[in-house]
Amino acid sequence: MADIVSSASVPVMLGAKCYPTALEWIARRAEALVIPLAALIVGMALFSLFIALVGKSPAQLYETMWRGGFGSWFSVQNSLSRAAPLLLAALCVALPARLGLVVIGGEGAIVLGGVAAAAMGVAASGAPAFFVILAMGVAGLAAGGIWIGAVGALRHYRAVNETITSLLMAYIAIALMNHLVEGPLRDPASLNKPSTEPLAEAYRIGNIPGMDVHWGLVVGIIACILSWLLIEKTRWGFAARIAGGNVRAAQVQGLAVGPLIVGFTALAGGFAGLAGMLEVAAVQGSANASLAAGYGYTGILVAFLARHNPLAIIPVAFLLGGIDASGGLIQRRMDLPDATVLVLQGMLFVVILFSETFYGRFKAFNPDLWQRGDLLKRPDLLKGTA
Amino acid sequence: MDATEIGLWGVPLAMLGGAIRVSTPFIFVSLGEAITERSGRINLGLEGTLVFGAMTAYAVAVMTGSPWLGLLAAAAAGLCFGLFHGWICRFRGVNGIALMLFGSGLAFFFGKPFIQPSAPDLPAIPFGGWSDVPQVQAALNVNALFLIGAALAVFLWWAFRNTRAGLILRVVGDSSDAARAMGLNPNTVRLIATGIGGALAGIGGAYLSLYYPGSWTEGISSGQGLMAVALVIFARWNPLGCFAAALLFGGAGALGPALQSVGVTQGYYLFYAAPYILTLVIMIATSSPSRSLAGAPGELSITK
Numbered sequence: 001m002a003d004i005v006s007s008a009s010v011p012v013m014l015g016a017k018c019y020p021t022a023l024e025w026i027a028r029r030a031e032a033l034v035i036p037l038a039a040l041i042v043g044m045a046l047f048s049l050f051i052a053l054v055g056k057s058p059a060q061l062y063e064t065m066w067r068g069g070f071g072s073w074f075s076v077q078n079s080l081s082r083a084a085p086l087l088l089a090a091l092c093v094a095l096p097a098r099l100g101l102v103v104i105g106g107e108g109a110i111v112l113g114g115v116a117a118a119a120m121g122v123a124a125s126g127a128p129a130f131f132v133i134l135a136m137g138v139a140g141l142a143a144g145g146i147w148i149g150a151v152g153a154l155r156h157y158r159a160v161n162e163t164i165t166s167l168l169m170a171y172i173a174i175a176l177m178n179h180l181v182e183g184p185l186r187d188p189a190s191l192n193k194p195s196t197e198p199l200a201e202a203y204r205i206g207n208i209p210g211m212d213v214h215w216g217l218v219v220g221i222i223a224c225i226l227s228w229l230l231i232e233k234t235r236w237g238f239a240a241r242i243a244g245g246n247v248r249a250a251q252v253q254g255l256a257v258g259p260l261i262v263g264f265t266a267l268a269g270g271f272a273g274l275a276g277m278l279e280v281a282a283v284q285g286s287a288n289a290s291l292a293a294g295y296g297y298t299g300i301l302v303a304f305l306a307r308h309n310p311l312a313i314i315p316v317a318f319l320l321g322g323i324d325a326s327g328g329l330i331q332r333r334m335d336l337p338d339a340t341v342l343v344l345q346g347m348l349f350v351v352i353l354f355s356e357t358f359y360g361r362f363k364a365f366n367p368d369l370w371q372r373g374d375l376l377k378r379p380d381l382l383k384g385t386a
Numbered sequence: 387m388d389a390t391e392i393g394l395w396g397v398p399l400a401m402l403g404g405a406i407r408v409s410t411p412f413i414f415v416s417l418g419e420a421i422t423e424r425s426g427r428i429n430l431g432l433e434g435t436l437v438f439g440a441m442t443a444y445a446v447a448v449m450t451g452s453p454w455l456g457l458l459a460a461a462a463a464g465l466c467f468g469l470f471h472g473w474i475c476r477f478r479g480v481n482g483i484a485l486m487l488f489g490s491g492l493a494f495f496f497g498k499p500f501i502q503p504s505a506p507d508l509p510a511i512p513f514g515g516w517s518d519v520p521q522v523q524a525a526l527n528v529n530a531l532f533l534i535g536a537a538l539a540v541f542l543w544w545a546f547r548n549t550r551a552g553l554i555l556r557v558v559g560d561s562s563d564a565a566r567a568m569g570l571n572p573n574t575v576r577l578i579a580t581g582i583g584g585a586l587a588g589i590g591g592a593y594l595s596l597y598y599p600g601s602w603t604e605g606i607s608s609g610q611g612l613m614a615v616a617l618v619i620f621a622r623w624n625p626l627g628c629f630a631a632a633l634l635f636g637g638a639g640a641l642g643p644a645l646q647s648v649g650v651t652q653g654y655y656l657f658y659a660a661p662y663i664l665t666l667v668i669m670i671a672t673s674s675p676s677r678s679l680a681g682a683p684g685e686l687s688i689t690k
Binding site: 157158159163165167168297337339340342346347350 | 434483491495604609616666
């Protein structure tokens, strides 16, 4: 009896004696922060090199970027406005990623969500504003959810590669949108830029009081928090994490992996569709080709940079929104092409994916290794446990 | 003969011509991807390579006046992208989606000054000289690259089976362990295979900007690099199959413009989506959860 007690207490005692548990706690979590931050810094350093090579000043570039994206209340509001759709677009990548799926066609769900919401807004006009806006939201959620949910279903039930399917479906969605806004849903008054009929002023979503940022930002942040709760605090999220680690293991445990995958991808697509709805209801006022503005693609980068953690998506979306927002200023001030921002994003993405290889490689982040090392160095401590 | 006299016959004719025109980039990208996938790796970043190749070819052709030099430069640029992809993929857990964004971003950055000037086109050979019908002449005006692509498909089909390099490639793709036992380094073989795949994708991009559609714009590629990945699976990693599948995809891509040429404008955008829908249907039809595909390289993965 005494033996059992002592053997159980040794590891705990070791941990308590040699390293404060708080330090272990920090070390375990630091990896997910330190590696992406280091990757971010390396990416920006490489980009500085690139800018220097094309004969411009990296310092001036970053200074302009700061001014355009973060330096004043005006630019912060601009960045926050751009972050709103990015939050939802990034969730479209992050949620399936927790199940081990690489879905990169969120752009299609955004576009269709926007069209569905615009059509709903026109069809339901006359009803009280609250119901119309709610119906538009549901329409956007449903359109995006069906679109990406189908990708998940094809993945699970037909073993079709979800990465390729989702991108193909993004192209199809954009073609469908072009067809609808130039054909059946076209407002005859929109001459130069074919659009659906404009929403009545009452059905548009306004700004957060005191800010020049629409309510979509709040919706996006709530969606991120709810997603985090779903993944970390519910049994579905727990099941998803198991299935993401090993599908076979999840099936052996009796988890319904199919409905889980379809449910998660549909929710992910629904969020992207909601982003499209917000673009229509808060920014454009109607559905048109501007819906395919690339938020779906920037969202991929946001999700990877946040390591598919919904809470981390919030600051990362702000950062990327700011970089996006500074594109115009960089173009005007420094006489660089507007694609400069795309180069930076591409470089960051390459470095971020490259950094995946470093997870689990550093002893500093893994307290288990500290202890094992100590036990090896001090065999006398092991005697009691044998 | 008057152009309107052939009436609806114009649709299949325009589709044949369109299939030949539109399929050429598919042929090169899919042959390149077939080489890469035979080595056991899927390169999802080819879309970026294609766009960068298109820009490089156009820029070099504008500056030197020679489309062939442009083509060569595009192949070299594609090789660099492919090698970079190959190098980055040898690390654990890394995949190449990022190069899709990076390649396009770089191409748009450097391509900005070349949107205005016009570059010399790659030459085409008029096989339709025997006919008086302008549509027939247009359809049979075949670009040299199409013929090179066809020859390359036959050569690769032969080479995969009958050459030492082909054997090495297949061994590495089917089993890294077997390859190591033979004294081969799978990483090196995959690096070379990805590099060659990138070079061919660059040539596909050069065709886009130097022949059809024949100018450099930021929307030059409409997913050809991505569809090629699906096309290779459909073709069961067989180069001759790639050629046939590319023609099929080209025909689907030509459907919209062909219908438009005879005055059908209704639903133009839906016809424009035909190649994507075709790709999707083919992928669904050829995938199965219970068995792996016949002819699939044993080691095939996007993170290898």
